[in-house]
Amino acid sequence: MVKNSLRRLNRYREIVSLFGKYGFGYIVEDVGLTHMLSMKAKIASDFKQGNMKSAGSRVRSLFEELGPTFVKMGQMLSIRSDLLPAEITIELEKLQDKVPPVPAGDIKDKILQELGFPVEELFHSFNEECVAAASIGQVHEAVLKDGSSVMVKVQRPGIKKNIFTDLQIMRDLSRLLEQRYDWARHYHLADMVDELAESIKKELDYLEEARNTETIGMQFDNHEKIKVPNIHWDYTTAYVLTMEKLTGIKLTELDRAGCSKECKRNIAELLAEAFLTQILKEGFFHGDPHPGNILYLPEKEQLGLIDFGQVGRLPARMRDDAANLMLGLMMEDTDLVVKALYRLAKVPHTVDENHFYDDIDRIRKKLSHMPLGELNLGYTIKEIFATAREHQIIIHKELTMMGKTLITFEGIIKDMDPAINIIELARPYGEALLLERYNPVNMGKRLWKDAEGLSSTLASMPGKVEELVGKTTDGHLKFEISLTEIKSILTKFDRMSNQISFSLTLLAFSIVVLGLIIGVTFGSQSILTGIPAMEIGFIIAFFMFLWILYSILKSGRF
Incomplete structure (x- = not known):
């Protein structure tokens, strides 16, 4: 136990020191971890906020020096263009393992x-x-x-x-x-x-x-x-x-193996079929399809897929929405793209829907005006996710994995033959998907399934209403309040308590003044007669009143 704690503490210090070394010392300082730095590390650390233009390369170097865990984390973060700036994700894609x-x-x-x-x-x-x-x-x-x-x-x-x-x-x-x-x-x-x-x-x-x-x-x-x-x-x-x-040829070595243009076209079509089947039909796909994980087996003219440590999963409903997103881009239908995105993300209530629609429409129009050889579905989806980030819309992580997979295998296809267009390869699968979706039998099954879910919800509603009324009657009803709302409520409480304090202080001061007046009017001789106690008490009370009033006004919550 002690040994594990010491190892963890030493590793903590190493991580914090490297943050400082690569120009992220201000983060260490902000979160209160400078005490973990040795004197040597403090001298070597940079506590000034660095230039964002160099942040990407510094993050990559930091993760590589921190080792396997951070390299893996960086590789996974490289697909989060919906969360991170492009200058960061581009560098994270270069992480070496x-x-x-x-x-x-x-x-x-x-x-x-x-x-x-x-x-x-x-x-x-x-x-x-x-x-x-x-x-x-x-x-x-x-x-x-x-x-x-x-x-x-x-x-x-x-x-x-x-x-x-x-x-x-x-x-x-x-x-x-x-x-x-x-x-x-x-x-x-x-x-x-x-x-x-x-x-x-x-x-x-x-x-x-x-x-x-x-x-x-x-x-x-x-x-x-x-x-x-x-x-x-x-x-x-x-x-x-x-x-x-699997004994085969890496896709990066096809030219050396004498693969013809027609052979490459066949491999590209197999690659498109493999990944579009996994993504759009099965919803379970290879999450790391780099060229080293894909082989061409010339003996049987097969495509070989290996290394499934990382996989992506799309639940049925999300798979339909992802298909709608891709179909909307293929069919140049901005409405379909935006509706799919709203179902595939956490959309804040503050989003400007018209502004977001215009941004997506601009991306869609740019795609439709590109020459056929320059069309790029993967990067278009990545650009859409980045636009969503600008509007503080959070895309579900399953979709970011899909976007990364599309970008990777589309890049492989482009390397084999720049003239091949992934959208044209994907179009037959999109059309088949549409036919399958709007098949009367399949539509009937979906409607029946939705009706079952709705009837279940309606059947449970009376019980939910009764439970709600019961909790309200018993005083056990709970509300969820966000941190910003809590802060606003506490501020209002402060204002109320300060106003009450001021009123009580004013009342007390009034009573003291009244006591002084009565004492002067009906005072009697005593041993303390020679001491100006009333005047001293008045002065003390007056200054206490001024001090309380100053404190309340200084807080800004009156």
Whole structure:
């Protein structure tokens, strides 16, 4: 316990020191953590607010030096164009997740610990030199006893404990930022960190990745041209993942492999089919489709998809609205785009709807006037999300993942053939989706489902009304009040209490004056007659009255 606390404290100090090093010392100062800096770190820290133009590169350098947890967090934040300025997200997209590999001996020990047998007994052969090394795990080629070629992904020893420590510190920092900055409260920074933390934790669980792989594989069970590797469950745990090896060409090496223009066009169409099926039809899609995770298998002319540590999920209703958003852009229908956005986001009551509509219409018109070869659906959606941010509209995180996926796979297609247009490739799927949606049978099913939900709501309404009336009668009715409303209420209470205090003080002063008058009129001789007690008491009371009056007026709440 003591050891863990010391490790956490030392890591806290390291993080705070690096914030100062990269020009974010003013944040450390604002949230009250300067006491955690050593004298050397205080001297090295920059406590002045830096130039926003360089903020992006400084944030990227900071996250890279802070290590795996912050790199992962930065990569996930890079898709949040609805929350962060472009100069930040562009730099976060450049974050590198490459680290020196773990020694082969440590990897073998981890496999023994997880699978219960040494590598020599589990595999016919095991390549000690890793194929890829990242901050969380690394991949080795191997051959099973039955001759199957596999890829074995092994989590770095001790990495989970380090990441969990960083996540705890991130939560602390996010709450401190919410206490200090309005923007952090508005965007619910602590909740966002919790959501990102959950995503990182899922990446640490290789059983979760194995299940994701199987789910994506089932989407293409009957598709001969799209291949997802099979999972070898007997060789898989939360820390070791063993899957079928796909032998193919990376999409960045197609020219070197002699792939023709027609071949590239076929790959692009398969890629569009794969991702539009996942996003619009299944609502469960690859969240990190960079070129290294997509292979072309020339022997069977297949498209291979690998590495499902990050996935995106769109619930049925959100999937329909996301489809409406894309269809609205394809059909140049601003009304459809705006209506879809309102259902896909948290829209504040203060939003200027006409202004927002005009901004979206401007983006839509720009898209319709672009030459065919320059049309870019992914970046158009990203621009729409950024516009929503300017209007303080918060897009649901599932949609930002979809936007990032569209941008990535559209970029891959453009690299293969700049003349290929994703909107033209997507149009047949959009039209098929429209036909399916407005099919009388499907419409009837949706109406019936909505009617069931409405009837359930209506049936429960009398009970809800009775409960509301009961709580009101018993005095147990509760109201939700925002922080700004609480502040306004407290200010009014202050004004009322100050006015009451002033009235009571004035009354007391009046009584003192009255007592003085009576004392002078009906006073009698005593030992204290020679002492001007009444005059002294009057002076003291008068100055106390002036002091209370000054304090109330100074507060500005009278």
